[in-house]
Amino acid sequence: xxxxxxxxxxxxxxxxxxxxxxxxxxxxxxxxxxxxxxxxxxxxxxxxxxxxxxxxxxxxxxxxxxxxxxxxxxxxxxxxxxxxxxxxxxxxxxxxxxxxxxxxxxxxxxxxxxxxxxxxxxxxxxxxxxxxxxxxxxxxxxxxxxxxxxxxxxxxxxxxx
Amino acid sequence: xxxxxxxxxxxxxxxxxxxxxxxxxxxxxxxxxxxxxxxxxxxxxxxxxxxxxxxxxxxxxxxxxxxxxxxxxxxxxxxxxxxxxxxxxxxxxxxxxxxxxxxxxxxxxxxxxxxxxxxxxxx
Numbered sequence: 207x208x209x210x211x212x213x214x215x216x217x218x219x220x221x222x223x224x225x226x227x228x229x230x231x232x233x234x235x236x237x238x239x240x241x242x243x244x245x246x247x248x249x250x251x252x253x254x255x256x257x258x259x260x261x262x263x264x265x266x267x268x269x270x271x272x273x274x275x276x277x278x279x280x281x282x283x284x285x286x287x288x289x290x291x292x293x294x295x296x297x298x299x300x301x302x303x304x305x306x307x308x309x310x311x312x313x314x315x316x317x318x319x320x321x322x323x324x325x326x327x328x329x330x331x332x333x334x335x336x337x338x339x340x341x342x343x344x345x346x347x348x349x350x351x352x353x354x355x356x357x358x359x360x361x362x363x364x365x366x367x
Numbered sequence: 368x369x370x371x372x373x374x375x376x377x378x379x380x381x382x383x384x385x386x387x388x389x390x391x392x393x394x395x396x397x398x399x400x401x402x403x404x405x406x407x408x409x410x411x412x413x414x415x416x417x418x419x420x421x422x423x424x425x426x427x428x429x430x431x432x433x434x435x436x437x438x439x440x441x442x443x444x445x446x447x448x449x450x451x452x453x454x455x456x457x458x459x460x461x462x463x464x465x466x467x468x469x470x471x472x473x474x475x476x477x478x479x480x481x482x483x484x485x486x487x488x489x490x
Contacts, residue, residue, distance in 0.1 A: 216463060216470060241473055
């Protein structure tokens with residue numbers, strides 16, 4: 207049995223009190239202001255995170271010493287509705303240079319009202335990061351696995367908010 | 368680069384998955400432990416090497432490593448007089464758990480940023 211199965215994507219959504227154009231603009235232009243700073247592969251503190259607003263651009267962290275870490279490629283850039291990016295960080299926390307071994311994340315912006323926008327984020331194709339996902343799949347996608355875990359996680363976030 | 372291996376033990380231990388996930392979630396909830404997890408993930412390191420990257424004491428790092436080890440996020444391999452810490456190769460489950468946390472905190476912070484900006488613009 208060598209059937210290739212895909213890993214369940216990470217899906218999240220959030221509703222913000224802002225018009226869709228602003229929601230998109232802030233997400234892309236100010237990405238570095240809300241991306242958790244401690245999450246980076248540089249050996250020095252981050253000076254800034256840059257989101258290049260075009261297909262073929264990158265998202266990269268720039269360290270205080272000028273070093274750069276390009277960890278995402280912009281695959282689609284469709285203001286104000288959608289962005290699609292790669293995730294070039296391997297499970298071993300190294301930059302993955304083989305595009306076939308990278309996952310992708312998509313953010314869709316949906317206007318619920320003129321002043322309210324829903325963001326839907328999907329991080330998918332995690333299986334591309336490595337072999338053997340098939341073996342682990344049952345454990346993380348079974349009824350007692352991720353669905354329950356995600357529910358608890360949501361409850362925990364709600365408590366912290 | 369060595370290929371990441373995923374043993375089938377997660378499937379075998381399916382009944383324990385919920386307990387394990389909660390433990391891992393709690394273990395990665397601490398910023399210092401998350402940093403240690405990231406350092407060990409970048410490359411295998413000793414306690415001394417990890418301590419050098421952080422502002423906490425070596426005994427504090429050892430305590431954090433103990434929690435990470437018990438949560439099956441890292442494992443220790445004896446080498447000479449000390450241990451080398453590696454990411455526990457339980458597979459993409461950890462990566463997915465981490466991504467879940469990453470995107471949750473990123474989106475929560477985004478909401479604050481975009482709504483603050485809206486209020487500022489109205490003033």
